[in-house]
Amino acid sequence: MNKESYTISKICCIGAGYVGGPSMAVIADNCPELEINIVDVNEERIKRWNHDDLKNIPVYEPKLEEIVSRVRGKNLFFSTNVFKEIESADIIFLCVNTPTKTQGFGAGKASNLKWLEICARQIAENAKGHTIIVEKSTVPVRTAEVLKNILITNTKKSFSILSNPEFLAEGSAINDLNNPDRILIGGEDKKAIEALSDIYAKWIDKNKIIKTNLWSSELSKLTSNAFLAQKISSINSISALCEKTGADIEEVAKAVGADKRIGDKFLASGPGFGGSCFQKDLLNLIYLCEYFNLDEVAKYWESVLNINLWQQKRISRLIVEKLFGTLNEKKIAILGFSFKANTNDTRESPAIKICMDLLKEGSFLNIHDPKVTSKQINKELKDYSKNEEYNFYNENSWEKTLDIDEALKDASAVVILTEWEVYKDIDWENKEFLMSSPAWIFDTRTITERKSINKTNLNYWRIGNEF
Ligand code: UDX
Ligand code: UDX
Numbered sequence: 001m002n003k004e005s006y007t008i009s010k011i012c013c014i015g016a017g018y019v020g021g022p023s024m025a026v027i028a029d030n031c032p033e034l035e036i037n038i039v040d041v042n043e044e045r046i047k048r049w050n051h052d053d054l055k056n057i058p059v060y061e062p063k064l065e066e067i068v069s070r071v072r073g074k075n076l077f078f079s080t081n082v083f084k085e086i087e088s089a090d091i092i093f094l095c096v097n098t099p100t101k102t103q104g105f106g107a108g109k110a111s112n113l114k115w116l117e118i119c120a121r122q123i124a125e126n127a128k129g130h131t132i133i134v135e136k137s138t139v140p141v142r143t144a145e146v147l148k149n150i151l152i153t154n155t156k157k158s159f160s161i162l163s164n165p166e167f168l169a170e171g172s173a174i175n176d177l178n179n180p181d182r183i184l185i186g187g188e189d190k191k192a193i194e195a196l197s198d199i200y201a202k203w204i205d206k207n208k209i210i211k212t213n214l215w216s217s218e219l220s221k222l223t224s225n226a227f228l229a230q231k232i233s234s235i236n237s238i239s240a241l242c243e244k245t246g247a248d249i250e251e252v253a254k255a256v257g258a259d260k261r262i263g264d265k266f267l268a269s270g271p272g273f274g275g276s277c278f279q280k281d282l283l284n285l286i287y288l289c290e291y292f293n294l295d296e297v298a299k300y301w302e303s304v305l306n307i308n309l310w311q312q313k314r315i316s317r318l319i320v321e322k323l324f325g326t327l328n329e330k331k332i333a334i335l336g337f338s339f340k341a342n343t344n345d346t347r348e349s350p351a352i353k354i355c356m357d358l359l360k361e362g363s364f365l366n367i368h369d370p371k372v373t374s375k376q377i378n379k380e381l382k383d384y385s386k387n388e389e390y391n392f393y394n395e396n397s398w399e400k401t402l403d404i405d406e407a408l409k410d411a412s413a414v415v416i417l418t419e420w421e422v423y424k425d426i427d428w429e430n431k432e433f434l435m436s437s438p439a440w441i442f443d444t445r446t447i448t449e450r451k452s453i454n455k456t457n458l459n460y461w462r463i464g465n466e467f
Pocket of ligand 1: 098
């Protein structure tokens with residue numbers, strides 16, 4: 001290390017999940033001179049990252065297998081050797097999960113920083129020399145303070161803490177990482193900021209690298225997710241109004257989005273947002289506002305979350321109403337269980353709540369998804385049944401089907417919940433005979449075409465377009 005800059009040759013990433021895995025794979029691919037070790041306490045997960053058959057790696061992302069096959073064993077390694085890799089790293093990325101607290105102060109809203117704290121203690125004990133710690137996980141504002149307080153207890157070592165939130169969206173992670181809109185780095189130590197910035201500058205235009213103080217960086221990530229979630233709740237609220245007035249949500253979204261000040265992204269009406277981030281980060285923001293007695297601000301963001309829950313409920317209710325008020329003994333085909341297309345992630349998927357509502361009404365579900373396993377579906381439904389309202393849950397009331405035809409067989413209705421490409425191509429004229437009669441199509445993702453469905457005898461409901 002010279003006085004002007006830090007020398008970086010080894011990176012350690014703690015957490016081999018949806019963020020750690022893809023983001024480190026892309027750094028490894030763009031920086032062959034760096035050695036990157038991803039460590040995780042979950043042995044099973046690490047085994048899958050190291051599996052000979054790349055189809056078994058634990059995260060499904062378009063183009064990820066290709067990159068992992070190029071860099072794994074060359075400059076990207078997966079292991080459970082947390083202490084050893086911390087010891088030799090120049091930079092440590094923290095990519096562990098920060099779920100919403102389920103008990104104690106702030107339960108249901110605040111983030112649980114238990115995992116980050118454990119990591120900080122492991123780093124304080126095992127790091128050697130000067131180490132740069134990078135928060136990649138989305139965290140409440142001033143989390144870096146917590147890390148600092150833990151690390152500072154070890155006076156023989158030195159640390160620089162940076163906030164470098166990840167903005168990738170699942171399903172397009174590789175493209176987002178290779179061509180991001182911006183890279184955000186917050187910190188106090190200019191040399192550390194430069195060291196991290198130099199890594200990104202290997203493939204990203206320097207003008208896209210925004211440098212801020214720690215707290216602006218942490219708050220910018222929460223705010224970005226809150227704004228994106230707000231856009232979805234706004235368009236979803238208007239979808240209900242379209243259904244009452246004869247307007248078409250896609251036409252409205254196109255017209256509204258053509259205004260550059262509003263922008264045409266994130267205006268697709270659907271069954272509500274899912275995923276590991278939006279709900280957790282909104283709750284986090286609400287908690288923060290309440291903590292600082294900003295009650296009106298807290299209420300504003302709470303309403304974004306409320307519309308999301310309302311949208312999911314209104315879809316379940318509408319399905320029951322259209323099917324004559326009862327689902328008893330009726331088979332329903334569910335197309336899509338992941339929270340969006342092109343991912344096998346089911347965290348907070350709207351499909352969980354909608355499926356549970358339909359099961360509660362006595363239906364049997366045939367669930368299809370190109371990437372989600374039945375084990376995963378069962379886990380999500382079972383976890384959700386811990387809510388008292390859903391404790392009726394019975395594992396025998398649904399089946400995962402291997403293909404779409406099997407899902408549609410004898411179904412009184414089909415509900416499209418994820419916008420997978422294979423569902424866009426369904427030729428409904430040729431599928432109608434599989435279903436019971438009269439049958440319904442409920443399209444919550446606006447991926448079907450009214451014109452082609454009008455050629456069938458199927459009843460049709462499409463979000464934001466009732467007429
Ligand atoms: C994300 C992001 O980092 C965060 O920004 C987001 O808000 C939610 O969590 P993600 O990669 O999606 O992370 O989470 P996940 O797939 O659960 O991966 C986290 C990994 O960290 C898990 O594999 C877990 O085993 C590992 N972990 C957790 C450790 O290795 N050590 C710990 O102490 C805690
Ligand atoms: C999000 C942010 O986009 C990303 O920047 C951040 O780092 C993590 O959280 P992710 O949750 O992976 O990413 O996916 P995203 O594409 O944002 O979708 C989130 C949810 O919103 C999905 O359920 C999706 O179906 C829904 N959505 C998205 C809509 O309903 N309509 C839209 O127009 C866009």
